[in-house]
Amino acid sequence: MSFLTIENLNARVGTAPILRDVSLSVEAGEVRGLVGESGAGKSMIGKAVLGTLPTAVEIESGRIVLDGEDLQALKPRDRRRVIGAKAALIPQDPLTALNPSRRVGPQITNRLVDILGWTRADAGHRAAELLDEVSIPDPERVMRAYPHELSGGMRQRILIASAFAAEPKLIIADEPTTALDVTVQKQILRLIRQMQARHGTALLFVTHDLGVVSKVCQSLTVLFGGMVLEDTRVEQFFARPGHPYSAALLAATPKYTDPDASLTPVPDAVIAGVEAEIEAHDRMHGHV
Template identity: 45%
Template sequence: MTERLLTVEELKVSFYTRSGENQAVRGISFHIDAGETLGIVGESGSGKSVTAKAILGLIPPPGKIISGDINYRGKSLSGIAEKKWREIRGNQLAMVFQDPMTSLNPVKKIGAQMTEVIRRHRGLSKSEALKEAIEGLREVGITEPERRVDQYPHEFSGGMRQRVMIAMALSCKPELLIADEPTTALDVTIQAQILDLLKELKKNSNTAVALITHDLGVVAQVCTRVIVMYGGMIMEEGAVEDIFYRPGHPYTQGLLRSVPKRGGGSRERLIPIEGTPPDLLDPPPGCPFMERCPHAFAKCVERPPMFEVGPGQRAMCWLLDNGGDSGE
């Protein structure tokens, strides 16, 4: 039986700026099961990273969780004290951030940064923590880890720094690892190595992974289930095979048309999604994709509910309302 690890219910997150309230996340609900790899995809500004930070209690001012609940193993994380967050964050729930160079302290050796995390959460001695750090670097494919722990971040390549971040995140054996664009700004060869590393993680442990990306190719290689976000909302969710071969939402269909297909060749025509994402300072009351959707009709000025596309697959689109009239 599938074990439910984390549940997000009607989460809303806003940032209060001089220009007004930026409604970054607008009432999303989803879950992550133990051991699964969930892809969270969408264009920049769709709310992916804000959702991840909300899960870990890391929304910075002027941001604020407006409403909703984040439930971990049956217990709500809403409103818990920072001391309790420090026990959970990095221990049961861990995150690999987008840019390892800004996440690592440039003036501290890699070993010191890793052992600090291990000692805080696992209560090991300095020598025991160092052994764990060395073994962690070895597990993510860093050669000569005994020497590498005495080096500084600038002595590592971009791909190596990303491996260090993954090793650090895994050092306390978390149940959920959130990886925010872990292959961004890496060359294709290093990207493949990082993805292989994530696949090995899934095979060798029961760690669940939430992989945040705009790259559908990455999702196809690593994930078992996908959430498609747009305008701070979830447009569609389902198994990878369903999303790629039977997409129910016009936005998902547009994303798939805009990426190269394997074997497509240099003459393959990619079709971009026309227009721009909605302004979340003044978001549309109905479907957020309405202004860019080739199938939009009068009903779209109302926000659609989630409709069942198939077993385990849902999409937020009035075209799926069998009892309605598309007007086409």
């Protein structure tokens, strides 16, 4: 069953469309990559689901269904409660996502206490358990530490633990490893995959890196200019990308085992082609 379904989502800033008829779904236990370059709208989709869109962005039409609940149909108050209980975020930058002036422990347990109504003691137990699960040595000590006392990899582990704490149906990971060294990135990606598989969570993995997609995702959605260009399984994608832009993106991705064939710039003709598609789409939908 699908934990997240987005149907024909349109959003704009002023008169400028930023999401164009976006549809996608993430099944229970599935990891779906949301791939695109800057400005493609990949983070916007994550924010639309979590209800954290910037105020300038207006959702025009479309449905976001989270574990059976149509979010647009709910009152803002109920919507926040549903999202808080059913979805969670693994953010990009572990340093800015943690409050620097507060100890780590309460930052994990607050969600459980505030949203799910657990007691502090239960929440504390659960947090320690989770920190252990994400291979943090001496969880009790780490929970009393401040974020700056921990390494980047350690902080990201804490945020992963925190995301899984309330057993959400859906986790959105927004470029969770871009700020990390490759060796740490590898550990963190494996950890996210393990945790996701163990908990059966649906995972929407926002990234610009097709290398990362090939290591963690089962399916992917390729975006450009807020429009879905391709929606496919990874096996299919890496064997035969279904859209010229996808193919160009794959050829532009660095690959040290094949230095001459990789890092090929995306041809102008491909970009022009996608832009024409977007224009055609906007004309059909009554935008200028």
